[in-house]
Amino acid sequence: MYKTYDVLIVGAGTAGSYAAYLMAKQGLSVALVERKRAEEVFKVTGDAIGKHHIEELTKSGLSISNDVFMIKYEGAELYSPDLSIKYFVAGEGYGLDIGKWAQWLINAANNSGADIIDNHTVSTPIIEGGFVKGVKASRRDGTQVELRAKVTVDASGATGVVRTKLPSQYRISEPLLPEDASYAYREIVEVDYSIPNPQNIRIYLDNNISPGGYWWFFPKSDRVANVGLGIWGRLVKENGLNPRINYEKYLASSPYVKGRKLLHTGGGIVPTRRPLASMVGPGIVAVGDAAVAVNPIHGGGIGPALLSSALASKAIIEALEKGDVSEAGLWRYNLDYLNAYGIKQAQLDVFRLMLQTLTNDQLNRGLRARILTEDEVLRMSISGNLDLSGGKKALMALRLLKVPDVARKLSLALRYMNEIKKIYINYPRDPSELNNWLAALVAKYNEYRLKLKLPLMTL
Ligand SMILES: Cc1cc2nc3c(=O)[nH]c(=O)nc-3n(C[C@H](O)[C@H](O)[C@H](O)COP(=O)(O)OP(=O)(O)OC[C@H]3O[C@@H](n4cnc5c(N)ncnc54)[C@H](O)[C@@H]3O)c2cc1C
Known part of the structure; x- marks a missing residue:
């Protein structure tokens, strides 16, 4: 028999373990449920993380064991398909020993008071009175169990095993399409x-x-x-x-x-997409890959996993204090995430769709013409924006003249990045307006997708 927790987190990857650490540290009763043995948790990734994410992490009071870092990076070399053009984009980061990283985070969660319930594979959410009240899981020996909590956090990675099993009227359930x-x-x-x-x-x-x-x-x-x-x-x-x-x-x-x-x-x-229309539902929140919190251009998700977990934890703590874990009670997580990263993520998604329509020849010519300078690539990857001053605009226009076909696509992407940003800035303050907002977003995306000759999205 398991006790009823304040918070039950499904998945002991970066997102889940960090959320468990943060909330257990604040005195909540937290269960971290993982299908693997805790010592075997390991994520296949490129293992690279930007230095700024590590700096944020240390602000939470966690001291990072040095053995999680294998190498320090100074920047990224970006190559054109024909290898004739190389950009160097400066930016510090680390190569992680991802196994040690996982163990270090799980230990941090455990040391701050979270119960680690490993060897439990979660299958479905428990829904009662419209609220998620926990999950059903099976143990290694095949025994079926129920794990209950006031709030369930889906941190199960890209499959989103809990949220995607909710009925479609819960907006958080939207599937991750190929x-x-x-x-x-x-x-x-x-x-x-x-x-x-x-x-x-x-x-x-x-x-x-x-x-x-x-x-x-x-x-x-x-x-x-x-x-x-x-x-x-x-x-x-x-x-x-x-x-x-x-x-x-x-x-x-x-x-x-x-x-x-x-x-x-x-x-x-x-x-590699825009944020979920909503990362919360009644009694449920999604973080990390389960919440599609990833940079759509380069696929970096370890940093956003940490960020989404930090913001979700704040919202959950507040909702529990107020005794309101409804969708509205947890809503601030949507707003906080969009402000901190989600709007930029949506803009980068617009850019990603355009990039995916370029041929090798267009990539070669576009990079050769240096339509975007290294500095602009860097700024865009940081802010999702390319706010060019008058002089820089003129220079860019000159560079664009050399590659009109690529230029047309780039201008289109930049225009829609701005349009989509405007829609996200008007993200509803509470759930009642979500469906109308989503309809406007999908309509704008479809306008863009039509121009790129991509299949249209449905609501
Ligand atoms: C090949 C590859 C390369 C990448 N390279 C980079 C990179 O270089 N830098 C970067 O920042 N990002 C990279 N990413 C993305 C990054 O790895 C993820 O965004 C990040 O690890 C997400 O963390 P998470 O905790 O949300 O999910 P995960 O790390 O996937 O953790 C999910 C956890 O949930 C558990 N789980 C799943 N289902 C269940 C269930 N039913 N019951 C119980 N537990 C369950 C899993 O076992 C796992 O431990 C890469 C991804 C891939 C696939």
């Missing part, structure tokens, strides 16, 4: 040469190797690298593409992984 995801495969390899500039991560745009995505080479030392690729989910579903097969075809025998000794292999799905 066209809003990237399907990725990566290897950690030891190579037999000394990796030059291991302090730089490398991103390669190439629609043959990674259609609608990119392939990466993230050094972990001068001999070991995390190498992988992501393919737009739509092409995986419609054209039967497979990231592992592309890896074997294009990268496995390439000079990049010369002497390739496999240390670890694996894959996963990365959400």
Whole structure:
């Protein structure tokens, strides 16, 4: 028999463990439920995280054990498909030892008082009186159990095992469609040469190797690298593409992984879309990948997982104090997330859709013309905006003249990034207006998608 908790968190990845740590630290009774053994929690990722996320994390009072960091990065090299153009975008970050990272976060949750309930696979939410009251789960030995709480947090990763099982009138239940995801495969390899500039991560745009995505080479030392690729989910579903097969075809025998000794292999799905229409429902909240809190351009989700968990925890604590865990009682999480990151995420999603329609030839010509300078790429990835002053606008116009077809698409994306931002700024202050707001958002997206010749979205 399990007690009824204040908060029950499904999934002990970055998002779930951090939320458990934050809320248990505030004195709430918290259960962190995980299908794997706690010691075996491990996420297949590119293992890279921006320094600013780590700085935020330390503000929460957590002291980070140094052994989670394998390497410090100074920036990213971005390559055109024909490799003739290289951008260098400065920005500090780290390569994580992701296994140690997971264990460190689970321990932090445990030490702050959360109960770790591992070896439990959650199957469905328990709904009573319209509220989520916990989950049904099965233990390793097959026993079916019920775990109950005032608030349930879905932190189960991209599958969103709890929220997607809710009936469709709960807006939080919207599914992650293949066209809003990237399907990725990566290897950690030891190579037999000394990796030059291991302090730089490398991103390669190439629609043959990674259609609608990119392939990466993230050094972990001068001999070991995390190498992988992501393919737009739509092409995986419609054209039967497979990231592992592309890896074997294009990268496995390439000079990049010369002497390739496999240390670890694996894959996963990365959400690459605008935020969920709502990240909350009655008695339920979603965080991390389960809430599609990921950068739609580069798929970085470890930082947004931390951010979404911090904001969700604040909203849950407040809702419990007020004794109101209804959708309206938890609503502030939607607003806080949009302000902190979600609006930018939506704008980057608009940009992502445009990028996915560019051919290798257009990418080569666009990068060669340096339509966007390194500084502009950096600013856009930070703010989701390209607010160019008069002089810079004129310079850009000159650069655009050289590549009119790419220029048309870029201008279209920039215009709709602004339009979508305006809609998000008017995100409803409470749930009553959500359906109208969503209808306006979908209409605007469809206007844009029509111009890009992409299939239309439905409500
Ligand atoms: C190949 C790849 C490369 C990536 N590279 C990067 C990168 O370099 N940098 C970056 O920032 N992001 C990267 N990402 C994204 C990043 O890994 C995720 O955004 C982030 O790890 C999400 O954390 P999370 O806690 O939300 O989910 P997860 O880490 O997926 O955690 C979910 C947890 O829930 C558990 N769970 C699932 N289902 C159940 C169930 N039914 N019952 C109980 N428990 C369950 C899982 O076992 C898991 O422990 C990458 C992703 C992939 C797939």
